[in-house]
Amino acid sequence: MEMGKILKFEGVGKEDVYNPTGLFKVNGVTYIAARVEKSNVFWQDPGYEPKIIFFSKKNHFWFPAKGTPVLKMMEDPFKTFISGEIVLGGVKVFGEPKKRKFRTVFLKGRCMQTLRPFAAGPEMMKDIRLVELLDGRIGVFTRPQGGEKYKRGRIGFIIINNLKELTPENIKKARIIDRDLKENEWEGVNDAKLLESGEIAVLAHAASINKKKERRYVATSFVFCPKKMRMKNFEVIATRDDLPPAPAKSSNHEKVVFPGEIVEIHHSYRLYTGVGDAVSFEKKIENPYGERFLKRP
Numbered sequence: 590m591e592m593g594k595i596l597k598f599e600g601v602g603k604e605d606v607y608n609p610t611g612l613f614k615v616n617g618v619t620y621i622a623a624r625v626e627k628s629n630v631f632w633q634d635p636g637y638e639p640k641i642i643f644f645s646k647k648n649h650f651w652f653p654a655k656g657t658p659v660l661k662m663m664e665d666p667f668k669t670f671i672s673g674e675i676v677l678g679g680v681k682v683f684g685e686p687k688k689r690k691f692r693t694v695f696l697k698g699r700c701m702q703t704l705r706p707f708a709a710g711p712e713m714m715k716d717i718r719l720v721e722l723l724d725g726r727i728g729v730f731t732r733p734q735g736g737e738k739y740k741r742g743r744i745g746f747i748i749i750n751n752l753k754e755l756t757p758e759n760i761k762k763a764r765i766i767d768r769d770l771k772e773n774e775w776e777g778v779n780d781a782k783l784l785e786s787g788e789i790a791v792l793a794h795a796a797s798i799n800k801k802k803e804r805r806y807v808a809t810s811f812v813f814c815p816k817k818m819r820m821k822n823f824e825v826i827a828t829r830d831d832l833p834p835a836p837a838k839s840s841n842h843e844k845v846v847f848p849g850e851i852v853e854i855h856h857s858y859r860l861y862t863g864v865g866d867a868v869s870f871e872k873k874i875e876n877p878y879g880e881r882f883l884k885r886p
Contacts, residue, residue, distance in 0.1 A: 716777030
């Protein structure tokens, strides 16, 4: 199995580009969205200004795509298609440096130029992901955290009838998927795609932190049955050791693999992932789900 390759980005100066989505096409143009920020600035620093930029490819390099918005103070993009529209989300950061907060926000539109905000998740919740189901309803994965029940973060799931029901109140009603995790472990969903069977192919991350504050993230996958609220075929599909050497934001981030999306391209599968909070990788993988994605839109 190949080790993967670093995606090459231009047009952003010396800033780091990481935690990408997979490739997606809108109106005939292929894009990738990614988080862009200065390499030496951290979350609570005064100069912390993350942004989501949309890139298009030219001569093996990815450049900021002309005519697309730059989403300021936003991290970790993700995307899906619902009712023929692109739905894009990210983590919006707000507040003073030492008192920063965040929430997941959602935009939608028929093209990149018409993306408009339409919904937001509860304050201090990341890893909210959407998937359109066979009957047109929408599955919502959530990640509450805190307290004895949720600890550092557990995956929840709820079905809503339409995007108008994507509210903080409904998101908080999600049921937690039963899975045994240790006190210092957490996980969250990074992408969800419908399978031909009607079950959901889930790309996620499992993470932990030790006493030295060193973080370890691995990319995982599983198949989720909405009717039974159960996961199966759980796999760890990429760890830091599975990818070539590359820079990291700090020594505490060296073992971070934060997956963005698995994309089917010409009957093969590629994982797009951030590594070390500093770079973006593309890696060929075997299909971890056992069946094909149901094509949308």
